[in-house]
Amino acid sequence: MARSALLNVMVQAAMKAGRSLARDFGEVQNLQVSLKGPGDYVSQADRKAEEVIHAELSRARPGYAFLMEERGVVEGEDEQHRWIVDPLDGTTNFLHGLPMFSISIALERQGQIVAGVIYNPAMDELYTAERGGGAFLNDRRLRVAGRNKLADTVIGTGIPHLGRGHHGNYLIELRNVMAETAGIRRIGSAALDLAYVAAGRLDGFWEESLSPWDIAAGILMIREAGGFVSDKSGGQEMLDSGTIVAGNEAVHRALLKTLKKPLPAK
Numbered sequence: 001m002a003r004s005a006l007l008n009v010m011v012q013a014a015m016k017a018g019r020s021l022a023r024d025f026g027e028v029q030n031l032q033v034s035l036k037g038p039g040d041y042v043s044q045a046d047r048k049a050e051e052v053i054h055a056e057l058s059r060a061r062p063g064y065a066f067l068m069e070e071r072g073v074v075e076g077e078d079e080q081h082r083w084i085v086d087p088l089d090g091t092t093n094f095l096h097g098l099p100m101f102s103i104s105i106a107l108e109r110q111g112q113i114v115a116g117v118i119y120n121p122a123m124d125e126l127y128t129a130e131r132g133g134g135a136f137l138n139d140r141r142l143r144v145a146g147r148n149k150l151a152d153t154v155i156g157t158g159i160p161h162l163g164r165g166h167h168g169n170y171l172i173e174l175r176n177v178m179a180e181t182a183g184i185r186r187i188g189s190a191a192l193d194l195a196y197v198a199a200g201r202l203d204g205f206w207e208e209s210l211s212p213w214d215i216a217a218g219i220l221m222i223r224e225a226g227g228f229v230s231d232k233s234g235g236q237e238m239l240d241s242g243t244i245v246a247g248n249e250a251v252h253r254a255l256l257k258t259l260k261k262p263l264p265a266k
């Protein structure tokens, strides 16, 4: 598969940061048993990966702006382009030695996401997409799953936790979705969840209270794999609202409906 120059730049940045994260992940597994735990070490790994990505991308495309999880907004002279970056998505997994974490890089051009890369260094899985050019896992073209009945589907989600999200509302949603589907999964990296929907591993996904860097690349990935993505009200304000619902056309529609239902009687 021939990649564009732009996608190559993004892939190189993701792979270089990925090598750094993979080394640190090995060390985190050793630190698990220590009393202090690997907390500070993980924050450093996160910042280091972000530095690598920032350096690589600004060298290849000087002047582009950034929205990065750790640095926040970095203004650029180029008003058309903005990188949206999460250097480590799935921090809690990383901290606990669970190999489901990723790097997510998206490029926005005039407010539209035009390219996305999601890389899981622990599994060496590289997801790429370019607007109009399809989505790929390594060299394999991706297509969302074809299951149409909610009863056959496995759906990914993000579960709110201590200090995060609306626990009461979420429990109502969970009860409704669990009653209508074959299974629910909590992978722990929203970027990977979306890549898995693009790859047809998950039939659908929903979560709220997310940030733009968690989902920008994944939104494009799913669309380029033939899937549907919206916020919870069916609109396109995912980056602003932080809510997201995804799947193939039928699953996306059915999930939107199920998520609006009130608490079931029993």
Ligand code: IPD
Pocket: 086, 088, 089, 090, 091, 092, 158, 159, 187, 188, 189, 190, 191, 207, 209, 210, 214
């Ligand atoms: C988190 C992951 C997780 C999601 C959280 C995110 P982080 O990102 O994507 O799956 O449920 O809401 O904040 O903190 O690991 O970069």
Ligand code: CA
Pocket: 086, 088, 089, 090, 213, 214
């Ligand atoms: Ca994240």
Ligand code: CA
Pocket: 069, 086, 087, 088, 089, 090, 091
């Ligand atoms: Ca992060």
